[in-house]
Amino acid sequence: MIRENIASVEERICRACERAGRDRKDVHLICVTKTKPVEMLREAYDAGQRDFGENRVQEICRKKPELPGDLRWHMIGHLQRNKVRQLIGKTVLIHSVDSVRLAETISEEALRAGIVMPVLIEVNAAAEESKFGVSPEHTEELIRAISTLPGIRVEGLMTIAPYTENPESNRAYFAQLRQLAVDIGQKCIDNVSMGMLSMGMTGDFEVAVEEGATHIRVGTGIFGERIYT
Numbered sequence: 001m002i003r004e005n006i007a008s009v010e011e012r013i014c015r016a017c018e019r020a021g022r023d024r025k026d027v028h029l030i031c032v033t034k035t036k037p038v039e040m041l042r043e044a045y046d047a048g049q050r051d052f053g054e055n056r057v058q059e060i061c062r063k064k065p066e067l068p069g070d071l072r073w074h075m076i077g078h079l080q081r082n083k084v085r086q087l088i089g090k091t092v093l094i095h096s097v098d099s100v101r102l103a104e105t106i107s108e109e110a111l112r113a114g115i116v117m118p119v120l121i122e123v124n125a126a127a128e129e130s131k132f133g134v135s136p137e138h139t140e141e142l143i144r145a146i147s148t149l150p151g152i153r154v155e156g157l158m159t160i161a162p163y164t165e166n167p168e169s170n171r172a173y174f175a176q177l178r179q180l181a182v183d184i185g186q187k188c189i190d191n192v193s194m195g196m197l198s199m200g201m202t203g204d205f206e207v208a209v210e211e212g213a214t215h216i217r218v219g220t221g222i223f224g225e226r227i228y229t
């Protein structure tokens, strides 16, 4: 089932790339595996997937030792500062930085581990009260503040668009995020790149790809509905 689902998602990514005149290689599929058992991750791994997304540090720590070492873990959920130390060294990209305080902690812990941590800035594009993330208006200011930290490197932006039955209704948010990345990129801030755009989930990833996503995060479309206990 998982293999077939991945093939179907893959097919849809390819068609969206064709429509947008984009190279498939410029879109990274992240398999979102929160709440899912290690056996399911292994199936996705055996089907060729290497990028996996989780929203809890504990879950990465628990699953990582049980899976091959070349698997790339993405931290896509809200991150508490007291969990950062555990996370550093286990993730290739933190998608959810939305405050200077969190960035400072990441920078400190990364330096302690002898690395520079790549991160994305989470933008609350639709200004939803329930969501984390910095507002579009304050994004540049936040990035400027973070850019001076030695243990962290901003690589782009991330957003979680509103839940919707109609993916077209999120197109404007994705376009807005891309434009924000272009605008900030043009400021040529030291130590900041705007090359990555993490946007699009099961319900709207094709629209996100059409609007320039470099990383899409797909859970339900590959592993089925999540059951929270």
Ligand SMILES: *Cc1c(COP(=O)(O)O)cnc(C)c1O
Pocket: 032, 034, 055, 076, 077, 160, 201, 202, 203, 217, 218, 219, 220, 221
């Ligand atoms: C759970 C989650 C996803 C995946 O959502 P699906 O709709 O199941 O594809 C993507 N991004 C983030 C940040 C998530 O928390």
